Amino acid sequence: MSAPEVAHVLHLMERQVERVPTHAALSWESPQGLQTLTWSDYRQRVWDAASGLLDLGVAPGDTVAILAPNVADHYVADLAALLCGAATVSLYPTLVEEQLAYILGDARPTVVITVDASAADRIEQALPADVDAHIVCLEGAEAARVSWAAVLHYGAERRTVNEAELSARLAASGGSDTAVYVYTSGTTGMPKGVVLTHANLLAQIGAFDRMGFFLGGYRTISYLPLAHIAERLWSLYFPLANGGNVLLCPDQSQLAACMKRQHPTFFMGVPRIWEKLRDTVHQLLAGPDYAPRAAEVAADREILMDAWTRRQDGLMPADERVRAMRAREGVLSEIRRDLGLDWTINPGSGAAALSDDLRDFWASFGIELINGYGLSETTGVAVWERVGGSTRGSSGFAIPGYEVLIAEDGEILLRGPGNTPGYRNVDRAESQLFVGDWLATGDIGYLDAAGRLFVTDRKKEIIVNASGKNISPTAIEEKMAGNGLVNQAVAIGDNRPYIVGLLTINEPALQAFARARGIEGPVSTLIEHPDVIDAVQRVVDAGNARLSRPEQIKSFRVLAEQWSVDSGELTPTLKLRRRAIVARHADLIDSLYAQPAGKALAAPPGGTA
Numbered sequence: 001m002s003a004p005e006v007a008h009v010l011h012l013m014e015r016q017v018e019r020v021p022t023h024a025a026l027s028w029e030s031p032q033g034l035q036t037l038t039w040s041d042y043r044q045r046v047w048d049a050a051s052g053l054l055d056l057g058v059a060p061g062d063t064v065a066i067l068a069p070n071v072a073d074h075y076v077a078d079l080a081a082l083l084c085g086a087a088t089v090s091l092y093p094t095l096v097e098e099q100l101a102y103i104l105g106d107a108r109p110t111v112v113i114t115v116d117a118s119a120a121d122r123i124e125q126a127l128p129a130d131v132d133a134h135i136v137c138l139e140g141a142e143a144a145r146v147s148w149a150a151v152l153h154y155g156a157e158r159r160t161v162n163e164a165e166l167s168a169r170l171a172a173s174g175g176s177d178t179a180v181y182v183y184t185s186g187t188t189g190m191p192k193g194v195v196l197t198h199a200n201l202l203a204q205i206g207a208f209d210r211m212g213f214f215l216g217g218y219r220t221i222s223y224l225p226l227a228h229i230a231e232r233l234w235s236l237y238f239p240l241a242n243g244g245n246v247l248l249c250p251d252q253s254q255l256a257a258c259m260k261r262q263h264p265t266f267f268m269g270v271p272r273i274w275e276k277l278r279d280t281v282h283q284l285l286a287g288p289d290y291a292p293r294a295a296e297v298a299a300d301r302e303i304l305m306d307a308w309t310r311r312q313d314g315l316m317p318a319d320e321r322v323r324a325m326r327a328r329e330g331v332l333s334e335i336r337r338d339l340g341l342d343w344t345i346n347p348g349s350g351a352a353a354l355s356d357d358l359r360d361f362w363a364s365f366g367i368e369l370i371n372g373y374g375l376s377e378t379t380g381v382a383v384w385e386r387v388g389g390s391t392r393g394s395s396g397f398a399i400p401g402y403e404v405l406i407a408e409d410g411e412i413l414l415r416g417p418g419n420t421p422g423y424r425n426v427d428r429a430e431s432q433l434f435v436g437d438w439l440a441t442g443d444i445g446y447l448d449a450a451g452r453l454f455v456t457d458r459k460k461e462i463i464v465n466a467s468g469k470n471i472s473p474t475a476i477e478e479k480m481a482g483n484g485l486v487n488q489a490v491a492i493g494d495n496r497p498y499i500v501g502l503l504t505i506n507e508p509a510l511q512a513f514a515r516a517r518g519i520e521g522p523v524s525t526l527i528e529h530p531d532v533i534d535a536v537q538r539v540v541d542a543g544n545a546r547l548s549r550p551e552q553i554k555s556f557r558v559l560a561e562q563w564s565v566d567s568g569e570l571t572p573t574l575k576l577r578r579r580a581i582v583a584r585h586a587d588l589i590d591s592l593y594a595q596p597a598g599k600a601l602a603a604p605p606g607g608t609a
Contacts, residue, residue: 007173007175007198007202008170008173008174008175008177008198009079009082010046010079010082010240012205012240012241013039013046013079013240014043016039016239016240016243017039017040017043020243021039021040022039022040023038023245024036024037024038025041025042025243025246026072026075026245026248027245027246027248027262028071028072028247028248028249028250037072039243042075042076045073045076046080046083047083047155047159047163047166048152048155048156048159049076049077049080049152050080050081050083050084050162051154051155051156051159051161051162051166052150052151052152052154053081053084053086053111053151053155054084054155054162054165054166055155055158056110056111056134056136056151057110058081058084058085058086058110059085059110060169060173060177061085061086061087061178062087062109062110062111063089063107063109063110063181064077064078064081064084064086064088064089064109064110064111064112065088065089065103065107065112065113065133066078066088066089066091066112066113066114066226067090067091067093067113067114067115067119067122067123068113068115068138069093069115069251070222070223070224070225070235070248070249071138071250072248073138074113075236075246077113077148078090078226078236079236081111082179083166083170084166085169085172085173085177087177087178087179087180088179088181089107089180089182089183089193089227090225090226090227091103091227092227092548094549094550095548096546096547096548097122097126099548100122100123100126101128102190102191103183103193104123104126104127104128104131104133105128105131106183106193106424107181107183107193108131109131109133110133110134111134111135111136112127112133112134112135112136113136113138113148114136114137114138115137115139116138116139116140117137117140117141117142117145120135120137120141120142120145134146136151173198174198175197175198175199175202176198176199178195178196179196179197179198179201180196180201180232181196181424182194182227182376184375184376184377184470192423192424192426193423193425194376194377194423194424195420195421196229196376196379196420199417200379200418200419200420201379203416203417204233204237204379204380204381204418205237205238205240205241206401207399207400207401207418208238208381208384208399210400213238213346214238214242214244216265216345217244218238218239218243218244218265218266219244219245219246219247219262219263219264219266219343220238220239220244220245220246220247220264220265220268221235221246221247221248221249221255221258221259221262221264222234222235222246222249223249223250223252223255224252224270224468228468229376229379229380230268230350230351230380230381230468231268233379233380233381234266234268234348244266247264255276256276256277256280256339258340259339259340259341260338260339260340261340262340263340263341263342263343263344264340264341264344265345266344266345266348267346267348268348268349268350269349270351270466270467270468271353271355271358271467271468271495272352272465272466272467272468272497273467274354274358274362274369275358275497277339278358278361278362280339281339284335284338284339285297290335296330296331297331297332299327300327300330300331300332301327301332301365303324304324304328304332304364304366305363305364307320307323308360308363308364308368312391327366332365332366333366336367344367345387346370346387347362347367347368347370348370348371348372349369349370349371349372350371350372350373350380350381350468351464351467352468353455353494353495354369354371355495356393359371359390360392363390368388368390369390370384370385370386370387370390370396371385372385372396373455374414375439375441376470377419377420377439378402378414378418378419378420378439379418379419380418381399381418382398382399382402382404382414382416383395383397383398383399383402383404383453384397384399385397391452393454394448395452395453395454395455396452397450397451397453398416398451398453401416401417401418402414404447404453405438406445406447407440409444410456410457411441411444411459412441412443412445412453412455413435413438413439413440413441414438414441415437415438415439419439420433420439442458442459442460442462443455443457443459443460444457444458444459458494461473461474461578463492463494463499464494464495465494465495465497465498465499465550466495466497467497467550469550471493471499471550471551472551473490473491473492473493473578475547476491476499476543476547476551477489477490477491479542479543479546480501480539480543482506483539483543484535484538484539485505485506485509485510485532485535485536486504486505486506486536486540487504487506487507487562488562488563488576489501490502490576490578490582497593498550498552498554499550499552499553499554500553500554500555500556500557500589500593501555501556501557502556502557502559502581502585502588502589503536503540503556503559504558504559504561504562504563505523505527505536505558505559505560507523507562510523510526510532513531513535514526514529514532517531519532523560527558527559527560532558533558536556536558540553540556555592555595555597556592557585559585568580
C-alpha cells in the first residue's frame, strides 16, 4: 500500500473488507468473554452510523466531537464522521470545563458524541450559546439528546436511501480535506487545533508501510486517549492499512492484565507506561515463580546488558551474539511471556523523552525499545529507530519522506508530507510554526554522522510529562502566582510522572498574615510555619480546581528567596527563566519526586530542604 493510491482513509477499509472480511478488527473483553467486530462487521457499523449522522445534519466540512473512552463505538463514530465528509476531534477526558468550552467553541461541532447522561451534562454546560450541536449518548439518552443506538438503528433502516449520498461524498473527497483536529497545548495555555488532512494520514501510513511495519500479523492494544495522535495512528489508522486486530482496553489500570492475556505483536508505550510495566516486572521477580531463580535471571540479564552495551560501541562478535540469543531464550523469555510481550516485534516508545536507564532495563530482559520523535503537528512521527538498531539517547532516523534540519540556534526543523497545514482558526503567518517550508519544533538537538537525531533540550516551554501529555506551564503558573501569599510560581514536570511547583512568597502579605496571628520571625522561619503552609496549600488547591488532573500541582516547595534579574532567574522584561530556576533547584525538585505526592514543605535559600 502506498499513500498516493487513495485519497481518503476510508478507502483503506474497503480493501480490508475485500481482503480479510472475517478477520478480527476490533476486540474487547466483556463478562461474556472476548467480543469482536470483524472487518465486515466494522464496515457495516461505520456505514450504518454514517447514515444516522447524515440524518442528524452532518455535512462535508463539519466537525464531530467525541468525548468517550476507547470503546468500539468511539472508533465507529470517528470513521462514520469521515464517511460523511466531516472532520473529528477527540476530547481528553481530563479536560476541565474552561478548556472543554474553549475547544468546543473553536471546533464548533455539529454533533458531540459522549458516554452517558452525566457526560452529556458536561457537554451541554460547556457548549457556547452560538454552537448548536446534537448531543449523542453511547449509553442511553434523555430528552433533547439522541441515543447512539437510535443513530445506528435508524441509520441502518435508511441505508438504502443514504448510501448513494455517502458514496458520492467519499468519491468527491480529496487528500486536502481535513480528517481530524488534534488539540494540543500552546504556550499561552490555550489549546490549538492541529489540522491533519487525509493526505497527512496517508503519508504517515505509507512511510511505515515502506519501513516494513505492517509485515506479519498486526495486533495492538488501544489504551491511550484517542485525543493522543500516537494512539490514533497505532490503533485507528494503521489497522485500516494492514487489516490488523485492535484490542480495546478502555480502563488503563487494566493494561498489564490485558497485555498478559492478549500478547500484542506491536505495543506503543509512552515512557510513563514503560515505567509502570517495570514495576510489574519487579513484582514478578519477587514472586514465587522467579524469586527462587534470581541468580539465573541476574546472569542472563548481565549477558544481555553486556551485548546491548557492546552493540552501542559497534563491537558485537559472533560468539557474543550467540551467547545473547541463548540468554534471551532462557528464563527471560518466560518473564516476557508473563508480561504479554513475548510476541511483540515492535515495542515502541514516544511522545516524551526515553531515559537511558529505562531503555537499559528493558534491553536486559530482551526487549529493545524502539524510540521515535515527532509532534501532533507532524502527524505524530517524523523520526523512528530501526528495529534491531536502537541507540542510547537517539530518536532514530527520519522516516521515508521526511527531512531533518538543525537550525543555527540548534532548533530541530522538520519537512515532510505529514506536516500540518496549520492550526484551526489561526493564520499560518501568525502561527510561528513554520520557517519557510520547514516546521519549527521548538526542540533543540543534533544529528550524528549517521543521521540519527538526538533531542537534547526544549526551546519552547511546553511541559511533556512522562505519559506524553502536553501541558502548558503558563496555564498552571497563572492560577497560582499573585494569589494570597504566593508571589511567583514555576511548574515542573518534563518527563516526570506529575507536576510539582516551586513558589516564592509574597513578603508583605506574609508579614501581615504573621502579625494577625501573632507569629514572629524572619521569612525563612515564617514560611515553615504550619499556618503559612496551610494558607499556601489553599492557594494551590484553588488553582488546581481550575486545572485538569494532569496539570495539577501535586507537591510544592515554598522558597525563602525572591527570583530577580540580578540572580539570573528573570529576564530583563521580568519573564521567568525556567531553565535557570530548574537548574538551581535540581536537588530540591528531585526531593519533591522522592516523597509522596501531596506533601508541601518550605525550603530555605539555595534550594535545599
